[in-house]
Amino acid sequence: MSQDDAPQRKSEKRQRTHFFGVRLSAEEAALFDRRRAEGGFASRADYFRAACLKQAPLRPRLDVQQLVRVEVALNRIGGNVNQIAANANRAGIVTPDELDELYDHLDEVHGLVEQLYPAR
Numbered sequence: 001m002s003q004d005d006a007p008q009r010k011s012e013k014r015q016r017t018h019f020f021g022v023r024l025s026a027e028e029a030a031l032f033d034r035r036r037a038e039g040g041f042a043s044r045a046d047y048f049r050a051a052c053l054k055q056a057p058l059r060p061r062l063d064v065q066q067l068v069r070v071e072v073a074l075n076r077i078g079g080n081v082n083q084i085a086a087n088a089n090r091a092g093i094v095t096p097d098e099l100d101e102l103y104d105h106l107d108e109v110h111g112l113v114e115q116l117y118p119a120r
Contacts, residue, residue, distance in 0.1 A: 035051075066112060070112045076108075080098070080101055
């Protein structure tokens with residue numbers, strides 16, 4: 001089997017070797033970038049592929065506000081865990097109310113993460 005007959009590796013199939021350039025006016029470039037940002041695309045190339053070739057972007061869309069909500073919820077969980085540990089060390093028990101509050105916060109985080117990365 002010659003080298004030309006060998007099957008391509010995945011990394012070779014993903015290589016993009018053709019360059020496509022286009023000149024835009026300042027107004028067109030601003031509109032392109034605004035639409036790219038509104039769509040949540042990480043790069044101009046991702047937006048171009050999605051808009052012109054109907055191909056999903058390589059990078060997932062990031063919702064910064066949603067990530068902040070996840071961080072806040074995780075901080076609440078950390079606070080709950082610290083309270084539970086302190087009470088357990090002091091009294092030797094964890095109350096059902098403490099566990100319920102922790103589980104509520106965990107459910108909140110799971111919901112936020114599911115919104116960021118929905119199951120396919």
